[in-house]
Amino acid sequence: MTNSVDEKLAGKRERLVAAAARVFHERGVEKTTLADIARAADVPVGNVYYYFKTKDQLVQAAIGAHERVLRDTIAGLERHEAPADRLKTLVRGWVDQREVAAQFGCPSGTLAAELDKRADGLDREMARVMRGLIDWAQAQFGAMGRPDAAELAVALIAAYQGISLLTNTFRDPEMMAAEGRRLERWIDSLAA
Amino acid sequence: MTNSVDEKLAGKRERLVAAAARVFHERGVEKTTLADIARAADVPVGNVYYYFKTKDQLVQAAIGAHERVLRDTIAGLERHEAPADRLKTLVRGWVDQREVAAQFGCPSGTLAAELDKRADGLDREMARVMRGLIDWAQAQFGAMGRPDAAELAVALIAAYQGISLLTNTFRDPEMMAAEGRRLERWIDSLAA
DNA sequence: GTCTATATTTAGATAGAC
DNA sequence: GTCTATCTAAATATAGAC
Numbered sequence: 340m341t342n343s344v345d346e347k348l349a350g351k352r353e354r355l356v357a358a359a360a361r362v363f364h365e366r367g368v369e370k371t372t373l374a375d376i377a378r379a380a381d382v383p384v385g386n387v388y389y390y391f392k393t394k395d396q397l398v399q400a401a402i403g404a405h406e407r408v409l410r411d412t413i414a415g416l417e418r419h420e421a422p423a424d425r426l427k428t429l430v431r432g433w434v435d436q437r438e439v440a441a442q443f444g445c446p447s448g449t450l451a452a453e454l455d456k457r458a459d460g461l462d463r464e465m466a467r468v469m470r471g472l473i474d475w476a477q478a479q480f481g482a483m484g485r486p487d488a489a490e491l492a493v494a495l496i497a498a499y500q501g502i503s504l505l506t507n508t509f510r511d512p513e514m515m516a517a518e519g520r521r522l523e524r525w526i527d528s529l530a531a
Numbered sequence: 532m533t534n535s536v537d538e539k540l541a542g543k544r545e546r547l548v549a550a551a552a553r554v555f556h557e558r559g560v561e562k563t564t565l566a567d568i569a570r571a572a573d574v575p576v577g578n579v580y581y582y583f584k585t586k587d588q589l590v591q592a593a594i595g596a597h598e599r600v601l602r603d604t605i606a607g608l609e610r611h612e613a614p615a616d617r618l619k620t621l622v623r624g625w626v627d628q629r630e631v632a633a634q635f636g637c638p639s640g641t642l643a644a645e646l647d648k649r650a651d652g653l654d655r656e657m658a659r660v661m662r663g664l665i666d667w668a669q670a671q672f673g674a675m676g677r678p679d680a681a682e683l684a685v686a687l688i689a690a691y692q693g694i695s696l697l698t699n700t701f702r703d704p705e706m707m708a709a710e711g712r713r714l715e716r717w718i719d720s721l722a723a
Numbered sequence: 724g725t726c727t728a729t730a731t732t733t734a735g736a737t738a739g740a741c
Numbered sequence: 742g743t744c745t746a747t748c749t750a751a752a753t754a755t756a757g758a759c
Binding site (some may be wrong): 389 | 724725726727728
């Protein structure tokens, strides 16, 4: 759910993808020009078209970057044995990123919201990525013995998406921290 | 939190404001052209500039429309005596709008998210409007005797914003309905 | 593979007739 | 107050030299 990809190393294609994901998050897809991405990736403007024929293809590549970050995040969480610990560690990761959320919102959520307004079918791609996280959370709640795991998983991710939006709207990272503490208590109460 | 304003009656200025609020919600601020708004309001393109000198001014007017809708919503809720009833009626209103949320997201939330990416200061205006709803919810939780009213109010509005985003991402109004039921149970559990 | 120069398109904004 | 025609700026995309 975060956005840290190396932009200085690797080939131009990789730099362009990493820069696109970052700049789309910071400035929004619509307001981002290909010149912005080229500058951020330290690649000449015209050269972008050698790697990506359209802006849509760059958006698609950025979605792929989000998917990889999410997969790595989940892999890291599974080093914990107890599902409640996994979920609470996920929440703590969100809180750790609260300054970014206050500045730009959740990388995945803001992208999903923007893609919904576009004619291309990329919003379906983004929905699939978010579905992955919800399914994983559902599996954890299920392992905790909750028959309402599906509903709880949606509620958890919704809580994160919502507090990301408010944290961003009010530019107040402490909102995310307070909600994180509340969510951790909530997860504990479900385990009991 | 909804968007129903009469666009066929009243003067051109009012029609333009109502059309702007609606089209900004449906297509997003960035993707909406002044020609889109003019067409929706049944006003010639060039004539828009007689009423609003810039697109920013139309956005500002749309924020004002959201503020009025929110104020009316709150006034309606206060016909209930018990604060828990007020909050649950608010939740039911969100669920009633679930089809709109599935298509376009929460009118206020999507606007707040988009304005954050713009250079103008209009995101601060939108934050003030959303703050109004949070403060009102906080007053209700406070009247229920909750010392953690501030935190609960943020959690409630965040839950709504988050489930709006997911309902929109997955184009699934039932997600909003399920979360609404959960939130009503949650409010009841806090009153006890 | 890389880059410059430029074509094409579109949207915000304005001038001025009515 | 209303509307048409048009200007200007900016962004996507392409052609073609190197």
